[in-house]
Amino acid sequence: MSAGVAANGExxxxxxxxxxxxxxxxxxxxxxxxxFKRNEAVGLVGDNGAGKSTLISILAGLHPxxxxxxxxxxxxAEINKPRDAMNLGIETIYQYNSMVPNMSIARNMFIGREPxxxxxxxxxxxxxARMRAESVAAIANxxxxxxxxxxxxxxxxxxxxxxxxxxxxxxxxxxxxxxxEPTNHLSxxxxxxxxxxxxxxxxxxxxxxxxxxxxxxxxACCDRVVAMALxxxxxxxxxxxxxxxxxxxxx
Amino acid sequence: xxxxxxxxxxxxxxxAALLLLCLIIFFQVMSQGVFLSLANxxxxxxxxxxxxxxxxxxxxxMICGEFDLxxxxxFALSPMAMAVLMTMGWGFWPAMLTGLLVCAxxxxxxxxxxxxxxxxxxxTTLGMLFMARSLTIVISGGFPPRLKADxxxxxxxxxxxxxxxxxxxxxxxxxxxAVLVALLLSKTNFGNWVRATGGxxxxxxxxxxxxxxxxxxxxxxxxxxxxxxxTIQVLRLGSPLPSxxxxxxxxxxxxxxxxxxSLLGGIGSITGGIIGAILIRVIDNGMVLSQVNSNWFKFAxxxxxxxxxxxxxxLRKRGRAMKVETV
Ligand SMILES: Nc1ncnc2c1ncn2[C@@H]1O[C@H](COP(=O)(O)OP(=O)(O)OP(=O)(O)O)[C@@H](O)[C@H]1O
Ligand SMILES: [Mg+2]
Numbered sequence: 001m002s003a004g005v006a007a008n009g010e011x012x013x014x015x016x017x018x019x020x021x022x023x024x025x026x027x028x029x030x031x032x033x034x035x036f037k038r039n040e041a042v043g044l045v046g047d048n049g050a051g052k053s054t055l056i057s058i059l060a061g062l063h064p065x066x067x068x069x070x071x072x073x074x075x076x077a078e079i080n081k082p083r084d085a086m087n088l089g090i091e092t093i094y095q096y097n098s099m100v101p102n103m104s105i106a107r108n109m110f111i112g113r114e115p116x117x118x119x120x121x122x123x124x125x126x127x128x129a130r131m132r133a134e135s136v137a138a139i140a141n142x143x144x145x146x147x148x149x150x151x152x153x154x155x156x157x158x159x160x161x162x163x164x165x166x167x168x169x170x171x172x173x174x175x176x177x178x179x180x181e182p183t184n185h186l187s188x189x190x191x192x193x194x195x196x197x198x199x200x201x202x203x204x205x206x207x208x209x210x211x212x213x214x215x216x217x218x219x220a221c222c223d224r225v226v227a228m229a230l231x232x233x234x235x236x237x238x239x240x241x242x243x244x245x246x247x248x249x250x251x
Numbered sequence: 252x253x254x255x256x257x258x259x260x261x262x263x264x265x266x267a268a269l270l271l272l273c274l275i276i277f278f279q280v281m282s283q284g285v286f287l288s289l290a291n292x293x294x295x296x297x298x299x300x301x302x303x304x305x306x307x308x309x310x311x312x313m314i315c316g317e318f319d320l321x322x323x324x325x326f327a328l329s330p331m332a333m334a335v336l337m338t339m340g341w342g343f344w345p346a347m348l349t350g351l352l353v354c355a356x357x358x359x360x361x362x363x364x365x366x367x368x369x370x371x372x373x374x375t376t377l378g379m380l381f382m383a384r385s386l387t388i389v390i391s392g393g394f395p396p397r398l399k400a401d402x403x404x405x406x407x408x409x410x411x412x413x414x415x416x417x418x419x420x421x422x423x424x425x426x427x428x429a430v431l432v433a434l435l436l437s438k439t440n441f442g443n444w445v446r447a448t449g450g451x452x453x454x455x456x457x458x459x460x461x462x463x464x465x466x467x468x469x470x471x472x473x474x475x476x477x478x479x480x481x482t483i484q485v486l487r488l489g490s491p492l493p494s495x496x497x498x499x500x501x502x503x504x505x506x507x508x509x510x511x512x513s514l515l516g517g518i519g520s521i522t523g524g525i526i527g528a529i530l531i532r533v534i535d536n537g538m539v540l541s542q543v544n545s546n547w548f549k550f551a552x553x554x555x556x557x558x559x560x561x562x563x564x565x566l567r568k569r570g571r572a573m574k575v576e577t578v
Contacts, residue, residue: 082456086459098458099454100450100517102450103443107447112444112459126440
């Protein structure tokens with residue numbers, strides 16, 4: 001199977017082919033091949049240790065792959081570091097928060113991508129006014145209400161933090177948004193919000209990859225479900241053609 | 252108002268500054284007015300830059316999440332290298348800059364080893380503490396070379412300047428560097444990366460910050476500042492003793508901690524480190540003037556360090572718990 005064009009003639013935004021990953025002794029991914037269609041919300045499910053986080057951390061440039069190929073919009077992609085993934089339009093919200101608790105919301109929003117007034121050899125003066133203004137706007141865009149962009153992230157609730165992470169990913173206009181268990185430790189109300197957010201990605205022309213252990217959450221907001229077990233894809237079906245029971249059975 | 256109190260509770264350097272003020276008043280009274288006299292202030296301001304420069308570097312590095320125990324040895328090695336090169340006929344500037352380059356190299360090695368082999372910087376720099384000290388003694392050849400004062404632009408480093416000859420030139424170096432490093436930390440993208448790297452390394456890496464380079468840069472800045480401080484001390488003394496700077500590494504850590512820098516990284520400020528260094532100087536000088544047995548000096552610094560850490564964590568908790576409008 002080539003990574004070029006899918007059956008219905010549409011080019012996937014991300015294709016991975018025969019991806020392998022070893023962590024010293026552990027064979028965490030055993031030849032994973034998947035296509036993610038444009039503007040589709042895909043639910044990625046699987047037991048603990050199935051390799052979900054490993055797969056997305058390769059797409060996000062956090063870990064190098066050991067074997068296999070990645071295509072982004074049909075072109076072979078070398079994703080060697082997080083910046084490569086970001087430049088390709090892949091934003092990730094990590095299972096273990098990617099925010100620095102002792103830094104303000106505005107500072108966290110722009111870590112590694114700070115707007116600057118002037119720079120010399122890569123080091124420059126921060127444009128703090130712009131960082132504040134843009135964080136306020138980005139946070140409002142994801143329907144989160146925070147009083148000040150100067151509040152420390154460590155003082156936010158889990159849901160608010162997740163909201164800021166989502167706002168950050170959206171602000172940088174990603175094409176693909178990966179959310180690794182974003183509903184963990186959230187209240188029912190906050191969970192509903194995140195699910196609504198995943199649903200709304202389509203309207204904004206963003207492809208979503210949503211990892212969760214909760215089948216109901218996945219069936220509530222995704223178009224397709226991919227199940228992984230022991231480093232392999234064991235099921236890949238549109239939501240309309242499968243059921244929670246069937247997915248449970250293959251895991 | 253409550254918001255203001257909340258913010259100040261979370262700024263430990265304010266507590267340290269307040270303590271400094273109290274101590275100054277205390278020593279002024281205890282010494283019957285000698286403490287704040289022009290002559291004594293000249294002494295305090297003359298010595299202060301040397302330790303404060305070291306504290307600036309150590310504070311920056313600690314905020315980045317790493318340690319440097321080798322600063323005391325580097326403090327001695329840099330001016331010794333300079334002096335030895337000068338006895339070999341080198342001019343002052345090339346010799347001094349080479350001395351600082353040696354420091355930069357040591358900082359690089361400290362950082363590179365720490366990151367490459369994923370070992371605690373405590374260990375790397377402990378090793379470097381011994382190695383750099385040993386090197387200093389070896390290159391001194393047993394007896395320290397005397398500096399030829401006429402070849403050195405002393406006015407640029409240690410001569411008295413300013414109103415009433417209150418300051419040495421070194422004080423101006425210190426102020427300039429302090430402002431520069433403080434701005435670097437608080438107003439630039441590099442500073443943002445330093446704080447993120449020390450505050451939560453996985454997040455820094457996930458956001459694509461070159462955290463290894465950031466750490467190595469901080470190690471190098473720390474080492475170079477220690478070398479510059481040592482050079483200034485040697486120019487003031489006129490001769491490079493191989494034993495200068497012993498124990499300075501721990502005093503610098505104490506200064507950083509007293510000023511509110513966390514040992515775990517991510518928290519702290521350059522201002523705090525400087526206030527900590529001034530506090531230590533003031534206590535040293537004030538105790539002498541107040542005719543307290545000077546053997547109590549280390550006791551005072553030790554007690555203050557512990558007090559600062561306990562006090563800061565208490566203040567921070569209070570500050571956090573204090574309810575203003577919900578964020
Ligand atoms: N950094 C690592 N070093 C070593 N082994 C790892 C590392 N990360 C993951 N593994 C191993 O790789 C396998 C897959 O882990 P992964 O984190 O991808 O699972 P997961 O599907 O995300 O599980 P969970 O639902 O618990 O998050 C596991 O056996 C795990 O122990
Ligand atoms: Mg996981």
